[in-house]
Amino acid sequence: MRTKFALIGCGGMGFRHLLGYIEYLRHDKNLDLVALVDFNEKSSSFLSDQYYEHTGKRLDIFKNYNELITSNISLDSVDIATTNDTHHEISSWAMKQNLHVMCEKPVALSIKLANELIDVQNKSGKKFAVFENFRRDPINRFTKFIIDSEKFGEVLYAYDFESSFSQGKVMHGTGWRAKKNKGGGIVLDAGIHNADLLLYFLGPVKFVNGQSKILLPQRKLITMEESNHNLKKFYGHRIEDYESSISINQDAVDTVICSIVFESGALGSVLISDAIPNLKFNESWIHGSKMSLKRSNSRSGKPISLKINEKNYEGEKLFDLFPNFELDSSTQQVFGNFDYSGFDISFEDYDKKLIALEYLDFINSLKNDSNPEVGIIEGISSLSLAYSFIESGYVEGQINMSDFSSNGNQKYLI
Template sequence: MKKLNFGIIGCGRIAHKHAEAIKKNEKANLLCVCDILEERAAEYKDKYGAEAHFTDYRKMLEYSGLDVVNICTPSGMHAEMGIAAAQAGKHVIVEKPMALSLKDADDLIGACDESGVKLAVCFQNRFNPPVQKLRRALEEGRFGKLTHASAIVRWFRPQDYYDQAPWRGTRAMDGGCLMNQSIHNIDLLQWMMGPVESVFGYTATNLRKIECEDVGVAVLKFKNGALGVIEASTTIYPENLEETLNIFGEKGTVVLGGIAVNKIETWKFADSTDENGAIDQHQQDVPNVYGFGHDALVEDFIQAVTNDSKPYIDGWEGRKALEIVKAIYFSVTSNKQMLFS
């Protein structure tokens, strides 16, 4: 089987997870990398054994043999680069959020459809074993009627994190703790609970000197009648505390926790009283908040390209969490409840 040739655009904070996932996969080859800083691009090329490096992503898109582009740049650049890659005939894996506006997200989806290339969004926590187990329980109807849920991200990002680059914490390129950090958990919340009917939110910039929020909260009503709560922050002293997903129903309660929703903390269902063994085999130890989901995401994408099937988290799936965050922001600026169609 011919290996798929990957290229990474943006060699910053998250790029190493993509590079490592590509290098681990026997069906993939890291062909080239790109970063506006020549030194960093060259360092990535040497570290991960790529064939070439670039400082202009459009030049990289012209490189012979390139099949897939992984976009790991600041969020405000995702749509533009993804559209250019699609128009060049390259398949696209884009880090979260896929864009900073719904129009840009739709334009990216449309460009990939028009060019006949695959698009996947990096919500890698969907692949976590505890998350997969929870999803199966929902699909099997074990919760009965869902009553409410919460997605909580209590993390720490010091001021020097934002000061590393001028784009961090800006509306044009980054977003705040809801758009950047909490969007992973918001994705899981809506994936488990279903479509949203309405949302009302508050945000604040309490501690960090940034344009966007460092604390955000929201209440949601889902179309199935269940209620939801979102809490996000990058102000927790003195370090990351938790990323927790709580799902409650008439016949079941599940709490996923750990630093990357990688642990089952509570698992109770009316149809079973002893699942300790099953729970233990789904626990996952991870070294950081990124977890191991990029490995599974890259493998799934290779299968989608090879078999001409839909990626597990395609553009339309990736758009859903973005729509919720944008609705929260609208609610904050208008001081009104945001209704979904």
């Protein structure tokens, strides 16, 4: 029996999930998309037409996720790609309706709400997969392999600086991303990927200290079409809640500069911003006692490089150093053999392959009755780390990560 699911949220990422699901179907058939849900019927109809073009199959369309139950369609799970403020409400509802959950990051808008999901999941016994895509990049899998190896030595220091100067625009032309109580802000919405990767590579964090600020509170809301963004193809159909071309007051933090102490003893520095004029920069390093690794920008396909005693190692030289690296079978199935020189794949293809891997991970967790790679617990860890970057600036002091992620007291969200 195939596992039937409904995709809830048919905006930009909902469309990318649909393309990722179509890619998934090339590798596995156990998941069966049966319905689409969005407040805006124009968005769900667009996805439905796209799906029909690719597969010749029509999908049921609903405006409200409650109708998935009242309509009596047969369903086993939901896939949530709605705005961040709705993840907790829809995923709790789903588990209480006896449905498994796949959910975009962040697992919830606040740490308190995310912690509540643990109890709901324990009572329901349902699977919960957080769609955290960056760690599934084959180049990030290789990065992890190197850092965990003896040859890398002790991990000493991680440096992660990402500044994507927005020229005063709201990210992705989506008004909700300007509002902390709708999306958390860029440091949460995009920075959660930085947080998840730091945790994936270096393990749990003990303390965070830092500064956070809204550097650019007045933002222009410009649609993707107008801004000619590279994601415009995915967002062209979506309906914006706010009037287009207006100025929005952004109350979400847009810049953090932090220091991290990992439980292992390693140190880290993080900058995340979309507000520093003319600073467009994305560079991350991990330094071990025996070598340093320059990370690839996730989803770029660009290779990593190593520095050992001042000498650079790239491409096939990495094979000589790490000949035993192998991708797991799902990643190999979707991406083919690992290429030490990187992957020359368009963003659209890269993106859909990573999303296909998320569907494969979810279906494997059902088949094997195991946990998906990123579940509620891992989702809370990255949520807490991303929010700690902001919170340390608000409380003007050090954040103790284990207290912060369990008590969930966030001055920022009050």
